[in-house]
Amino acid sequence: MPKQPISPTLPTFADAYSYSLDAWQRAILFLDVMRQRGAQYEEHRTQTAPNVLEFEAQLVIDGRTLARPVNYALVSIVPPQGVVIDQSKRPFVVVDPRAGHGPGIGGFKADSEIGVAMKAGHPCYFIGFLPDPVPGQTIEDIALAEAGFLETVIARHPQADGKPCVIGNCQAGWAVMIVAALRPDLFGPIIIAGAPLSYWAGVHGQNPMRYSGGLLGGSWLTALTGDLGAGVFDGAWLVQNFENQNPANTLWAKQYNLYSKIDTEAARYLGFERWWGGHVTLNAEEMQFIVDELFIGNKLAAGEIRTSDGTAVDLRNIGSPIVVFCSKGDNITPPQQALDWILDLYDSVDEIRAYGQTIVYTVHETIGHLGIFVSAGVARKEHGEFASNIDLIDVLPPGLYEAVLTPAADVVEGRDMLSGEWLMRCEARTLDDIRALGGNDIEDEKRFATAAKLSEVNLALYRTYLQPAVKAAVTPPLAEAMRSIHPLRLQYALFGPDNPFMAWTAALAEQVRANREPAASGNPFLAWQEALSQQMVDGLDAWRRTSEYVSEQAFHTIYGAPPLQAALGVDPAQPSRRAAKSLLHQELVASRITELKARVAEGGTCEALARALIFVGMARGGADERGLEAVRRLRRAHPDARQLDLAAFKAVLREQYFMLLIDEDAALAALPQLLPEAIDERRTAFAALNEVLEASGSVSGLAAERLQRVGALFRLDSEPPVSITGNKAARSRKAS
Known part of the structure; x- marks a missing residue:
């Protein structure tokens, strides 16, 4: 029999030349995108009220004019061409998180929380903020301002069939819940998306971010950072915390994805970076409250936070339906942190009913933290169904439910009753369904309580012995200079318009685009490039898993030690932390x-x-x-x-x-x-x-x-x- 020809396995010279040319051109275009990113950052930074809203907005209230001024504002969203708003429908109010980034992520694109709400015919409002806080403003001031904003929205829509639906994203979720507990009369249904409310909760082997406070010795480092900022806390540090959770993406995959798809990815990359790099600041007192009372103290669900006049913030006061949207793929706010506040407050579903509360939750299987807010698919599905069926949620009898979404194509009976591509069904659940997601046992609770106690001790020591010297040494100009050289800010400045070595990039990039010759998809060098990239990702992921394991074991060993618990006054027989009964x-x-x-x-x-x-x-x-x-x-x-x-x-x-x-x-x-x-x-x-x-x-x-x-x-x-x-x-x- 004649021998069959053997296909060549080695790359040819033509393959090498084609790949080399392609790689060089991609490198030039990549540098040009970095230049555009730096210029975009500088332009965004110089704006008085920067945001990434896709929609036109009209100012309704400037929070700086209030009796207790804050850097927040209420704006009305102007419907795009062709979108019809029904004034009889309840308004939607989207509150964006102040977690280091600028405002606008809830209306980042047409398929967003604001976009799907307007598509369903609802008037929409947005509560955002300016880059710099009003000196002296507090979290309580912001809560009072947001209550005033909602009063204005209600007054502007006297014909609406219900109070406003308020959406709180991420850190805005706990802020909205605090306002709703203090002023339940202002709220229709509340949607909290990716919002942490039970900060100690999680499962072993996952959710390493909850150990950070204990491993850093508590909130004294927050106080030091605020003092180094001359009373201003740089939100870039919060963004840095997020990025540290996924070093493979931060250090490699995000940039490599742009480089490997440079012909199609630039616009999306620059759009996201406009928000991701829009760093804002907080007052040091604001950040200290967040860390002491929420992140480390975990006091919100236990009803241990009080306002300046002594009023307890009890989430059981909320009379409106609460919709909790979380994801198993979210390593910032896992389902346990989004849902276990229910276990802290209630012993049974009957107790939920006794308070007249309706709680609806839905757990996505894979989407990450940012995808909850920015994913177009999530906006069209989950947020779209919430917007279309908000009245159904509002009239549900008190109790605990899970929102289950079924494709409309699979529905046989009553198909004409559906308004979108999905059928939303709210199915009754019990507290055991939440416990089945995993959570802390009594030993975990004692470890976190020990960390909270040690944080109080270390903070007192810092304020007594170090804080006076730090405050005396740091002036506002010095603090501003230190903020400008933060690693996250510096990466934008190095490729920005102030760098003279980037001046040639734009002209050369235009020539490359005019003569672009991408390598064929079957080029073996591209396959080797992908393999190398995957090795980088695997290596960084292995490093992350190792560091997470070491961090968890260190936390459990240190704060699980009986002598330390006894020294800090943690009772070994103490029951799990629960909200007080009335x-x-x-x-x-x-x-x-x-x-x-x-x-x-x-x-x-x-x-x-x-x-x-x-x-x-x-x-x-x-x-x-x-x-x-x-x-x-x-x-x-x-x-x-x-x-x-x-x-x-x-x-x-x-x-x-x-x-x-x-x-x-x-x-x-x-x-x-x-x-x-x-x-x-x-x-x-x-x-x-x-x-x-x-x-x-x-x-x-x-x-x-x-x-x-x-x-x-x-x-x-x-x-x-x-x-x-x-x-x-x-x-x-x-x-x-």
């Missing part, structure tokens, strides 16, 4: 139960339908958007029903839900007394009930049994007997 609240709940029991036979057709709907729906273990859309269509079809607005509808649903929880048998027994006497009206009401229930799919199983039981109570084949209570006035109320 006897007054228990008395109020008991009084409310007595009141609802006395009113179980009061109401009309509206209350009867709500009670029946909840009774049958409870067997399904949740609700989805199709049912609420069916209610909307019924309201549009019946003019008399339109007089019941969303707030009143929510109040009716909650009241009937609690009546069923308190005494289901009594609530059902009283159902016939709420219905109209005419059999035709009862049949019409029962048909409406069926229409709403079947919108979410066929009624089967236990739900079908409950519906049959309700049908018997409606007495569709006979006139009802005269009620012993003679509740004629209630039954004469118009049906909704």
